[in-house]
Amino acid sequence: MTPGQDHDPVTGYRLLHELDVCPGEVLGDRAYDTNAILGLLQSRAITPVIPSKRNRRVKRPLDSERIKSDT
Numbered sequence: 449m450t451p452g453q454d455h456d457p458v459t460g461y462r463l464l465h466e467l468d469v470c471p472g473e474v475l476g477d478r479a480y481d482t483n484a485i486l487g488l489l490q491s492r493a494i495t496p497v498i499p500s501k502r503n504r505r506v507k508r509p510l511d512s513e514r515i516k517s518d519t
Contacts, residue, residue: 457482464488473497 456479464474464485471493476485481501489496497514500507 456480461485469494
């Protein structure tokens, strides 16, 4: 979603906030695993397909086959 030199969570949040995304899924890497992004997606009934960061205490379930099929 963002160029390599940008701070992914900040730019990603702004982008997702501005887009008119219908309910569905958003795929992203661990950089997008922030409470702000997850909350925004939840408020719009969008399923995050984003692996939990390694330091997240409570890991969210993730279908690894789903990620592999979309890459």
